Amino acid sequence: QASQEELKAAYRRLCMLYHPDKHRDPELKTQAERLFNLVHQAYEVLSDPQTRAIYDIYGRRGLEMEGWEVVERKRTPAEIREEFERLQREREERRLQQRTNPKGTISVGIDATDLFDRYDEEYEDVPGSSFPQIEINKMHISQSIEAPLTATDTAILSGNLSTQNGNGGGSINLALRRVTSAKGWGELEFGAGDLQGPLFGLKIFRNLTPRCFITTNCALQFSSRGIRPGLTTVLARNLDKNTMGYLQWRWGIQSAMNTSIVRDTKTSHFTVALQLGIPHSFMMVSYQHKFQDEDQTRVKGSLKAGFFGTIVEYGAERKISRHSVLGATVSVGVPQGVSLKIKLNRASQTYFFPVHLTDQLLPSAVFYATVGPLVIYFAMHRLIIRPYLRAQKERELEKQRENTASDILQKKQEAEAAVRLMQESVRRIIEAEEARMGLIVVNAWYGKFVNDNSRKNEKVKVIDVTVPLQCLVKDSKLILTEASKAGLPGFYDPCVGEEKSLKVLYQFRGVLHQVMSADNEALRIPKQSHRIDADG
DSSP: OOOHHHHHHHHHHHHHHHOGGGOOSHHHHHHHHHHHHHHHHHHHHHHSHHHHHHHHHHTHHHHTOOTHHHHHTTSOHHHHHHHHHHHHHHHHHHHHHHOOOOEEEEEEEEEOGGGTSOOHHHHTTSTTTTSOOOEEEEEEEEEEEEEEOSSSEEEEEEEEEEEETTEEEEEEEEEEEEEEETTEEEEEEEEEESSSOOEEEEEEEEEEETTEEEEEEEEEEEETTEEEEEEEEEEEEEEETTEEEEEEEEESTTOEEEEEEEEEOSSEEEEEEEEEESSOOEEEEEEEEEOOSTTOOEEEEEEEEETTEEEEEEEEEEEOSSSEEEEEEEEEEETTEEEEEEEEEETTEEEEEEEEEESSOOHHHHHHHHHHHHHHHHHHIIIIIHHHHHHHHHHHHHHHHHHHHHHHHHHHHHHHHHHHHHHHHHHHHHHHHHHTTOEEEEEEEEEEOOOOGGGTTSOOEEEEOHHHHHHTOBTTBEEEOSSOGGGSTTOOOSSTTSOOEEEEEEEETTEEEEEEEETTSOEEEOOGGGBOOTTO
16 A cells, blocks of 8 residues: 555665665675566566556466456556456355355263162162163254355255154255345245154245344144144344344244343343243343453353243353364253253354253252363363364464475575675664664564463574664664564564564664564554663
């Protein structure tokens, strides 16, 4: 986004620095010619609006294209950008055609009541009765895929299989969704299964106002007992920027009316709901706190009371890898007993393991359901997850270094050559700054610094950039913009893929100052806040 005047000023300054006639040493003269030509090529591209627009969009590859791309260069920058956006839309549509967006859930119910509710006297003579019997009593598998037919039409195919205590069944559904306008869409659903007969459904979504929408879902379920109709309507409204209110009416086999308020902010998620219906009426309150840490940790709790009894749930979830989130919830209820629910989200797949521990409210079951997962998680995190993630990160960094090794070597050679060519200019700048008691860079380092004791085993990877920084000083000021400093003259990336910082020790008005800034952080010196306290 630099202006033409800024480009010309930078071009003149670099030409003066790298002009071959200013260097008598044959080796320095050769290096200066190479860098001078690079600067000239860059200025030729950036000073022309057409080639600059192509470079901004396509990069260097766009300047080397042949065929139809050459014709594109004759267009104005606005036309080039419009063409590029059109090509992007076409690529997005092709990607949309190829995307199936698979989603799946696997749920495995485990009965572990024998751990706490044992009848030792009755089964003490049965072989193997000394060990608690833990068994899988139910399982559910579901999967769905989406197939975009056109820009507005999508087909969704889904199926599920369930089994419990030796009895099971499954079903398959096909839904056709059409986006009718920016305000709504409609969906037709057809289904069949071995436990229930054919299903026909219609779902409609419509934005009534910018802050209010309605969803209606009607269905006809055919079975040996006849036709069972069902209707569900949901009316939702934005109460404020972070709060939604819902009104739901359901008519059919389990008729009910439900109202709920959901408030979702950056740090919390709160829900309160009330339902009146057949066979269940209840009231529910839940709260979730979102920690602003790297692992996206969340803790949650809820209370649900109704005709079925009372249930208290509490738990936590945490991101364990780039695409995986692990969570555990303890459920304590009357008369439901105590259960532990473990959930793993891996990309678009969900694995759910509800473990029923006891039908009674036993303190020992609550204790082990709470403490057990925590102990196991921290042990696994320390012994398995953390070493695995560290090794994975190292592999990715190593692969990135291998892919960029030749380019980084070339950048390093160019940076070292630039530093040698800067020596005479830097000497003159220092003399001028000393005469006015101005800005003198004493030392400057760029790269990866290790200040945390927990990372003391990591290797420091920095390069000396004192000369390049001093060369950028003008009128006792140094101004760096919000961009990676690896692209500055005399700089290169000493640690590809890792966090980098710039540390500067400088003198201004005869007083030492020091500052450290992140790689992409803007920097302006001198500043009073950088001053080193002589008493410290």
